[in-house]
Amino acid sequence: MWLAIFSLTLLGTLLGLALGLAAKRFHVEASSIVAEIEALMPGSNCGQCGFAGCPRAAAAIADGSAPVTVCPPGGKALAQMLAARLGISIDLTSVADEGPQIAIVAEDICIGCCRCSKVCPTDAIVGAAKQIHNVIREACTGCGNCIDRCPTEALLLQPLPVTVQHWVWPKPATVVIALAV
Amino acid sequence: MGIFEKIFRHHPPWGVHPDDHKLPAANAPLRSLPLPALLYVPMQQHVGSPARPVVLVGQHVLKGQLIAEAQGNVSAPVHAPTSGRISAIGEVTAPHPSGLAQLAITIAADGADTWCERLPVDDPFALAPEEIARRTAAAGVVGLGGATFPAAVKFNLGRRLKVNTLIVNGGECEPYLSSDDRIMRDRAAEVVDGLRIVMYAIGAREALVGIEDNKPQAIAAMRVAAAAFGNVQVRPVPARYPMGSDKQLIQTLTGKEVPADARAAEVGVLVHNVSTCAAVHRALRRGEPLVERIVTLNGGALTRPGNLLAPIGTPVVDLLRFAGVSGRPARLVLGGPMMGIVLPHARVPIVKGASGILAFDAAEAHVAEAGPCIRCGSCTRACPMGLLPLEMASRIGADDLAGAAGFGLSDCIGCGCCAYVCPSHIPLVQYFSYAKGELSARERSKLRNDATRRLAEERVARLEREAREKAAAAARRKAERDAAKAAAGAAARPLPVRIVKPASEAAT
Ligand code: SF4
Ligand code: SF4
Ligand code: SF4
Numbered sequence: 001m002w003l004a005i006f007s008l009t010l011l012g013t014l015l016g017l018a019l020g021l022a023a024k025r026f027h028v029e030a031s032s033i034v035a036e037i038e039a040l041m042p043g044s045n046c047g048q049c050g051f052a053g054c055p056r057a058a059a060a061i062a063d064g065s066a067p068v069t070v071c072p073p074g075g076k077a078l079a080q081m082l083a084a085r086l087g088i089s090i091d092l093t094s095v096a097d098e099g100p101q102i103a104i105v106a107e108d109i110c111i112g113c114c115r116c117s118k119v120c121p122t123d124a125i126v127g128a129a130k131q132i133h134n135v136i137r138e139a140c141t142g143c144g145n146c147i148d149r150c151p152t153e154a155l156l157l158q159p160l161p162v163t164v165q166h167w168v169w170p171k172p173a174t175v176v177i178a179l180a181v
Numbered sequence: 182m183g184i185f186e187k188i189f190r191h192h193p194p195w196g197v198h199p200d201d202h203k204l205p206a207a208n209a210p211l212r213s214l215p216l217p218a219l220l221y222v223p224m225q226q227h228v229g230s231p232a233r234p235v236v237l238v239g240q241h242v243l244k245g246q247l248i249a250e251a252q253g254n255v256s257a258p259v260h261a262p263t264s265g266r267i268s269a270i271g272e273v274t275a276p277h278p279s280g281l282a283q284l285a286i287t288i289a290a291d292g293a294d295t296w297c298e299r300l301p302v303d304d305p306f307a308l309a310p311e312e313i314a315r316r317t318a319a320a321g322v323v324g325l326g327g328a329t330f331p332a333a334v335k336f337n338l339g340r341r342l343k344v345n346t347l348i349v350n351g352g353e354c355e356p357y358l359s360s361d362d363r364i365m366r367d368r369a370a371e372v373v374d375g376l377r378i379v380m381y382a383i384g385a386r387e388a389l390v391g392i393e394d395n396k397p398q399a400i401a402a403m404r405v406a407a408a409a410f411g412n413v414q415v416r417p418v419p420a421r422y423p424m425g426s427d428k429q430l431i432q433t434l435t436g437k438e439v440p441a442d443a444r445a446a447e448v449g450v451l452v453h454n455v456s457t458c459a460a461v462h463r464a465l466r467r468g469e470p471l472v473e474r475i476v477t478l479n480g481g482a483l484t485r486p487g488n489l490l491a492p493i494g495t496p497v498v499d500l501l502r503f504a505g506v507s508g509r510p511a512r513l514v515l516g517g518p519m520m521g522i523v524l525p526h527a528r529v530p531i532v533k534g535a536s537g538i539l540a541f542d543a544a545e546a547h548v549a550e551a552g553p554c555i556r557c558g559s560c561t562r563a564c565p566m567g568l569l570p571l572e573m574a575s576r577i578g579a580d581d582l583a584g585a586a587g588f589g590l591s592d593c594i595g596c597g598c599c600a601y602v603c604p605s606h607i608p609l610v611q612y613f614s615y616a617k618g619e620l621s622a623r624e625r626s627k628l629r630n631d632a633t634r635r636l637a638e639e640r641v642a643r644l645e646r647e648a649r650e651k652a653a654a655a656a657r658r659k660a661e662r663d664a665a666k667a668a669a670g671a672a673a674r675p676l677p678v679r680i681v682k683p684a685s686e687a688a689t
């Protein structure tokens with residue numbers, strides 16, 4: 001019996017030691033990949049992904065508990081970049097991406113209560129008390145935080161208008177080139 | 182490569198030789214379009230930021246008057262193409278493959294076509310080169326070969342990089358087009374004077390005028406006009422598409438190869454189009470801004486093809502009517518058939534870079550159904566940039582844009598040679614346009630992300646600072662209140678028990 005106790009203790013100790021050493025030896029700089037992913041994220045901590053801010057979401061994406069498609073404001077483009085960084089392949093055709101969106105204020109019903117500008121993570125809403133508020137298009141990430149705050153429903157999310165400057169040629173039907181590989 | 186070309190190594194090893202379809206339009210004398218009733222002048226007719234309107238609806242403007250000013254470093258102003266009243270400032274369909282709307286100023290012509298005050302220069306060579314660049318910029322002159330890059334920006338670049346040779350591009354290699362041919366035949370003296378002004382402005386010592394050898398009349402006219410100037414040489418070049426592309430023309434004329442990702446000025450040459458040179462001549466010698474251009478009207482659906490002198494902002498439908506349309510054109514193209522853009526309809530205005538409007542009949546517009554790639558390698562042989570179109574396209578098809586970029590996607594000039602020769606009619610150029618657009622869109626979104634992240638960080642910092650300041654202010658007020666209270670208390674009843682109270686208050 002002593003032998004059994006002894007051998008099991010020894011086994012436990014050795015394996016524990018080996019595991020501990022391996023953990024040290026093969027320690028991945030986890031924070032570095034998380035930081036890298038975080039750098040790709042929009043960084044506005046809007047919380048639409050369900051995590052408390054971009055750093056948490058980045059950590060979840062890094063350890064695989066969240067898909068790369070988790071961030072709605074990042075859209076397809078972000079998912080693609082993340083997949084490339086993590087070396088995984090994703091099927092983007094299933095990702096619903098209505099394209100980038102921005103908030104707009106219906107100027108005739110804004111009462112200037114200032115509730116929206118307080119919650120915007122990028123300070124994209126300008127306006128003073130009892131004055132019409134407005135969204136700076138370039139700064140809005142379309143996170144939607146402001147939408148529910150408005151007592152008069154003056155805020156709406158709208159797709160970012162496509163302009164001549166931003167338009168991109170559509171991809172040709174893929175049937176042909178698939179055979180060229 | 183055909184056996185013929187192997188024996189007569191006359192043609193460059195790249196490119197294609199499409200049927201040029203230039204006649205009879207090129208031989209028809211230049212005509213002027215009767216003044217249209219309404220002109221729609223877009224604010225973005227050039228590479229760079231759009232111009233900003235400086236006129237109001239209802240205002241009366243004279244021909245040549247500034248109606249929109251340049252914004253930013255790379256931009257160009259826009260001038261009224263005729264005299265009349267500003268009837269609207271709003272969106273019209275842009276001459277752009279997307280068919281999207283774009284800001285434009287609408288002018289209702291008054292029919293008098295009265296010029297504003299012009300400030301001609303008798304001797305441009307007495308001005309400082311900087312002044313020539315300034316006047317060229319103020320006249321809204323952009324590259325008229327199709328690139329529409331603001332000409333003056335290129336002047337300054339050429340001066341800074343000490344360019345020795347000015348290459349004047351009279352290649353006009355696109356089939357169907359003959360507006361440059363026409364300007365060289367009819368206004369050779371203006372072109373030569375303009376190119377000498379450009380040489381002076383960029384500090385070049387010599388000028389080489391490259392003209393494809395399928396334009397003998399243009400070559401003859403330019404030789405006569407340039408005879409008096411020893412440093413201006415007219416050089417016929419083989420007619421081969423895309424000879425009119427900067428890098429190919431430079432290589433053919435000087436033997437110099439422009440490295441990938443480099444500008445022509447870095448190998449000591451600068452390219453300007455013949456029509457641009459003529460516009461520079463007008464801007465300086467006559468003080469006239471760029472308000473009109475020669476447009477080739479060609480294609481099987483037209484009864485009177487030819488070249489027309491038309492004000493900028495003329496609706497395409499007016500040009501077509503003048504050139505006589507037989508039936509309904511199957512396709513309208515702005516620019517050449519190889520690199521031009523398909524117009525959604527004819528209610529699109531012409532812009533500074535509009536070298537031609539092509540109205541194709543059904544036979545010309547026919548696009549063969551694309552089939553699978555047979556890996557024949559024709560596209561690779563035709564590519565003037567030495568790229569591997571099939572490799573790039575297959576990667577783009579599989580959404581591997583980085584892989585395509587690794588094959589030199591950024592060097593692709595979108596000339597269309599590969600798609601032209603492809604026996605399977607694969608729309609190769611559209612793959613490349615898509616991929617280039619998508620890559621730059623990603624780059625833009627990355628910049629945007631960086632900016633919003635900075636904003637978010639600044640907001641957090643601001644909130645912290647505000648909280649700190651609020652706390653500090655509260656503490657200060659409290660201290661003041663306590664001090665006042667203590668003082669009042671001390672004055673009223675100096676009891677030692679009282680002194681303890683402020684401390685307990687501060688602790689709460
Ligand atoms: S304006 Fe609204 S939608 Fe846009 S970033 Fe601010 S809170 Fe989000
Ligand atoms: S919350 Fe609505 S009403 Fe209040 S300031 Fe913002 S937009 Fe105006
Ligand atoms: S790959 Fe680009 S540069 Fe080469 S032939 Fe095709 S379009 Fe022209």
Ligand code: SF4
Pocket residue numbers: 553554555556557558559560561570571599602603604605606607
């Ligand atoms: S020319 Fe067309 S069929 Fe031939 S290799 Fe290129 S893409 Fe394939």
